[in-house]
Amino acid sequence: MTKLPSIGQPVSRLEGREKVTGSAKYAGEYNVPDLLYGYVINSTITKGKIRSINTAAAEALPGVIEIFSHENRPALAHFDLQYTDMDAPPGMVFRPLYDSEIKYNGQPIALLVAETFELARYAATLITFEYDEEAFDTDINTNLDNARPPKLGLATMLKPPPPKPRGDFEGAYNNSYVQAEGEFHHGTEHHNPLELYTTTTIYEGKGKLKIYDKTQGTINSQLFVANVFGLHFKDVQVISTYVGGGFGSGLRPQYQLFMSVMAALELKRNVRVTLDRQQMFTFGHRPPTIQYTKFGAEENGRVNALYHKAVAETSQFEDYSEVVVNWSNMLYPADNTLFEYELVPLDVYSPLDMRAPGGSTGSHAIESTMDELAYKLHMDPLDLRLLNYADKDVSVGRPYSSKELKECYMQGAEKFGWSKRNPEPRSMKKGNKLVGYGMATGIWEANRLFARAQAIMTPDGKLQVSNAVTDIGTGTLTVMTQIAADTLGLAINDVTFLYGDSKMPFAPIQGGSFTVATVGPAVEAACQAIGKKLLKLAKKMNNSILAGADIKDVLFKNGSIVLKENMLTGVAIKDIMATNKGKSIKSTNSAMPNPLKLKGHSRAAHSAVFVEVEVDEELGVIEVTRAITAVAAGRIINPKTATSQILGGMVWSLSKALHEETISDARFGKYMNANLGEYHIPVHADIHDFDVIFVDEKDTVVNDLGIKGVGEIGLVGMPPAIANAIYHATGKRINDFPIHFDKLL
Incomplete structure (x- = not known):
């Protein structure tokens, strides 16, 4: 009991x-009778048109049932809808097998359906394509002149644009006692949950479908299928009882869902389509982003000027955007601000929300710049944040529904032993290793x-x-x-x-x-x-x-x-x-949500993160030896699962800061490390003493239960804390994520 x-x-x-x-069954594990298997074929060029497809060798194999491409796909009811799912950004959603046009490298261009998965995979290798290739651009760094503000759409409700300028930023910054600025580069990341994307569609006759789908929204997938294929919503059932990780990759229906349903309806058979690991790199990613900051402070340490600009990648067909630059003024109440956010359309697939989208990108620039200010002011980084503590969200002129960030600072610093830190860079050593302490603040909106x-x-x-x-x-x-x-x-x-x-x-x-x-x-x-x-x-x-x-x-x-x-x-x-x-x-x-109750408040979860690193003085190898995250996130329903969420975010923080990046070769417009052998993530030996503190926080505004959520807040603060600790250890300020040891040699 x-x-x-x-x-x-x-x-x-x-x-x-x-x-x-x-015993838990995932989307690809249900025992379904009379099951066919589909294998997706992807484009090997980045931009152009398919001139011809030769399927003869594959079709000659016994057990090959059908090969679908743009040449023979069935007519679809609403393939031209701008919004087919809850998370679609402004633009036109990607439409698999729509026509001969190739929009990005790895685009799905055909589906081979066979009696077994092994046969489908082998037969797919026998299909040949001829292309008319076109010039393409996939490098954000060489296309910054094409940056423009994002188009506004339905997603703007949850992803507001930067707040309007306040005061006189240029004047205040130029007259500031100290100034700190930086240029920050954030690489591409892919979600890579353990479970591959799979859809098993059971054809029940008369247009009725039961679909086992890997998704983060059963009703979202149901709406997509019903809209695109012209089915009655009640005739489409989507089941996703167990999901082997998502991190945002399942917020939108991925193309294996479309392929599986299309084949099942056309063949009137049960069809399963599973993407392999390399194909997991062919949809969605955290976009590469370049950021520029200029923060100014008075002699007493009061921040009086904030500038933050971000330029991010998007596709040619959708304007995916993130909230990157809005966070600093929510934390630090400067009177003079200027925030800008722009997109560069490139020949890539649309980026996709990835755990703490925008927040984990922006916090690196914000918190590293605050750290730089602290050193120039000869202030403790924690003292600087306490001096600039805000009980009110000045970016919108509203108080917070609750905010126990100050208690996060105090409890986190005490347990970590922050007071033992020697403030001078390169002053703390352990044998041949330089020791560094770093800290940062985290914030994430509490929506409902x-x-x-x-x-x-x-x-x-x-x-x-x-x-x-x-x-x-x-x-x-x-x-x-x-x-x-x-x-x-x-x-x-x-x-x-x-x-x-x-x-x-x-x-x-x-x-x-x-x-x-x-x-x-x-x-x-x-x-x-x-x-x-x-x-x-x-x-x-x-x-x-x-x-x-x-x-x-x-x-x-x-x-x-x-x-x-x-x-x-x-x-x-x-x-x-x-x-x-x-x-x-x-x-x-x-x-x-009760709009009358929420109208007068900003709602956010907060965190304070303290990190210790050791850096080999000769080899530059970085090790995160200790980390503490203190979190204020309202009422914690289950401290065990909540702690697990924060610890998972901390592990990913280490990955973001030191390991994780998808490398693109702009000559080919292609990701070169689309596998888990070369897409580096932490292993057990990388993770040491990580701890979590939940600070008591009561909130009667956010909802009657007082819940804020902890999925993202565990990720946003720790990456910049690691970067700040590396600076304290080595005296080198590195503003590119991930930080590789060669930058310290």
């Missing part, structure tokens, strides 16, 4: 056993969207709650079960949370750290509605002690409804349900 209440308890993942024993949930109380007093949300490994199943259990005072093992199915009540895509803050209130609302129905039944029981009680007079506790004025008096929920003639109680309820 799980301890009651469960919110705030470190409950282990409820699906943990299924995942570690292999609309969601619905259904709750059913069964005749035996068990609770079943459902919502279409996915669980990409963040612990969503577990925390939703905790919320439902506490709302009705039940033990966790009396609650079942069903999820990951588009036929369930609405959930948006799972991203942006808004899932628990969005779906949690819907779950709570549905359970509260069940509670009212239970009380109504209880009042009708013979000699009921609750006969005169109103909902405000009772609590749901230990499986019973009890009177607040006499907590020892109550009626068991199982006894109440026993009077309901064997019938269940059901309620479906919605939850959405």
Whole structure:
């Protein structure tokens, strides 16, 4: 029996056993009868047109069923819609097999369907293509003259453009006592979750489909399929119970979904399409970005001028944008500001949201420039941030709904031992290694969207709650079960949370750290509605002690409804349900942000990060030996899964700062290390003493549960803290990510 209440308890993942024993089925693991296999063929040129396709050798093989290309794909209902999914940026979404035009290297240009996967993969190698090649540009550095502001669209609601200039930046900066500036280069990154992108489409006849898809939004994939193929929404069911990592790569439907559904509808057969690891580099990525900063401060350390410009890559067909430059003025209340954000359209696939999109890019430039200011002022970097602490978001003129960042600074610094730091660069050594301490601040907006949930109380007093949300490994199943259990005072093992199915009540895509803050209130609302129905039944029981009680007079506790004025008096929920003639109680309820309540506040999670590095003085090899992240993110539903989220972000932070980059050769317009052998990520030996602190923070504005979300906040602050620690260790300020040892030699 799980301890009651469960919110705030470190409950282990409820699906943990299924995942570690292999009984959890992912999109490519369902046993489907009469299954065909599709293998995608990708373009080997970067730009041009397909002149001809020779399929004769492949078609001659027994077991090859069909080869789809632009020449024979079926007609589609709404292939020209600008927006086919919830996360589409302004422009025209990429349309696989649309015509002969090649827009980027690796573009999917054909699908071979066969009786086995091995045959499909082999037969695909026998198809030859002739192209008419055209000149292309894939290098942002040589195309900066083509930078322009992004087009505005639906995504602007969650990705606002830079705030308007305030004051006189040029005058204030030129007259500042100290000035710090920098140019920062951020390389390309690809998501690379462990599970490959797979779609298994089951053809049920008469236009009805059951689809097992790797996605971060079952309803998003459902909308895409119904829109593009002209199907009724109710005839398309998308299931994604288990997801082997996403990091944002599943926010938009990827092309294997289109290929699998197209083939299934045309062949009237069940079809599975799985992308291989190299093909995981052919859609979406964190865009390479160049940033320029100029920060000015008065003699006492007060920051009075902030300039931040970012130029990022996008595709020729969509304007993907990120919030990169907005963050500094949310943290530091300068009166004179100028922020700019521009895009360079190139012959690449559209970038895609990747954990803390924009925030993890911008924070490197912001926090490294603040660190530079601290050294020029001869101030402790922590003291500089405390001096410029803001209780109000001056960029929009609103107070924060809650902000315990100062406590993050204090608790993090104390546990890390920041006071033991010698402020001079290259002053701390351990044998042949230079030791450096660095710190930085993290911030991420606390958003919330609309969601619905259904709750059913069964005749035996068990609770079943459902919502279409996915669980990409963040612990969503577990925390939703905790919320439902506490709302009705039940033990966790009396609650079942069903999820990951588009036929369930609405959930948006799972991203942006808004899932628990969005779906949690819907779950709570549905359970509260069940509670009212239970009380109504209880009042009708013979000699009921609750006969005169109103909902405000009772609590749901230990499986019973009890009177607040006499907590020892109550009626068991199982006894109440026993009077309901064997019938269940059901309620479906919605939850959405209250604009009147939110209007006057900015909402954000904050963090303070402290890092120790050791740098080999002769070889330049960098090792992150210690790191602490102190987080203020409202109410923490499950400290165990939340800690796991922050630790995962810290590991990725090390990867971003020191390892991870997709290398493009501009001569070919192609990524050269599209594999996990050469796309470097950390291994166990790279990870040492990482720790997490959650600071108490109460928020009555963001939502009734006080939840902010922790998915992104664990990533934004640590990469610049590592860069700042490297400067403290070596005296070298390196503004390019990732930082390789050769830059320290």
